[in-house]
Amino acid sequence: MNLFYYAAPQTFYPLAGRMARVFYALAAALGAAGLYIGFFVAPTDAQQGEGYRIIFIHVPTAWMSMFLYVVMAFWAAVGLSFNTRLSAMMAQAIAPTGAWMTFLALWTGALWGKPMWGTWWVWDARLTSELILLFLYLGFMALQAAIDDPRRADRAGAMLAIVGVVNVPIIYFSVQWWNTLHQGASVSLTRSPSMATTMLWGMLVMALAFWMYCLGATLTRVRAIILERERRSDWARDLARGAKAGKEASA
């Protein structure tokens, strides 16, 4: 089997549809399990009371916001170096989901910060760098939207995504480098986590749920982008004609 078989938009389109359904189902199942653990199994925190439970949304979205940017920059770089159409479409499809995750991480952080720190927002190193990440996503989308020629839009966006990737390690290490208000990581690969096991499980299951959701949403969006860009090709026309005929037959 040729590994690059699915690199063509035409063959990837149906595959993406099938994968998106699987990922959405997984996201729903994991999300239900994660929320159950988060709300009913995990114990109340000794210092923060019930308010800490927002971490089951906050931490996974913050992880995904950084991870998606790296994935977006990766696909953008692949598209720029090898001139593959699908890579650029993937980068374009990831951006809105990444921006949404960043927005959620910022807002859930604000909702947590108000009762715990007594303020919605501080110009803390991690908060500021996460806000910069949101603007990088928005800038990427705005730049692509402002350029009419899709090839130039892909390449210009890719350049910006690659330049912006320097921000991701800054966000990740900001709590170590500056030691400001935002707490350090409670979860690490090299030492045992400094939180109750059930809390950790809830967080990890929720992180997986968000991961699956992001995959599903990205694949759904990439299908729309493929159709939009390939609308003049024969297979896309056949597909549209088939969908129309099916609708008429069922009506």
Add this chain to the structure above:
Amino acid sequence: MAPGVVWVAALLASMLALGRLFAGDYADGTLEQIVLAPHPLGLLVGAKVAAHWLVTGLPLVVLAPLLGLAFDLGPRALGVLALTLLLGTPTLGLVGAIGAALTLGLRGAGALLSLLVLPLYIPVLIFGAGAVEAVAAGLGAGAHLSVLGALLALALFFAPWAAAAALRISLE
């Protein structure tokens, strides 16, 4: 407050002129000749950024002690303020050149340029203003100045190359 005000002035001065960095040459076709020239494009972009810095950055470096005096900064803080601007404003120009090259000839390029460039400017702004505040608080500015220098070294090495690649994309 003084370092913040002066640094925001530096940021705006750099950004307001960014739109003109390549736009004039793009409009009259000079830019295409520059891209076709036998010299490395990165080097030529570096020269354009240097010219941009001489107009928007250097006057502020020279004037900074005077502006700081108006905000009642001490003599040590005045020197550090000028030093941070000397290290930081070239970084602003270098990073801005990438944004200017990417938005060349687009609709609403000015607003788009601010959206692209401002997030990348913020770290420079934080460390520049932070150095002066550290000195005013009696702490050393060494760490902040080191980071500013590191940012400048990084931008000096990569930004002309990235801006040259962006110019080639925009001119295709």
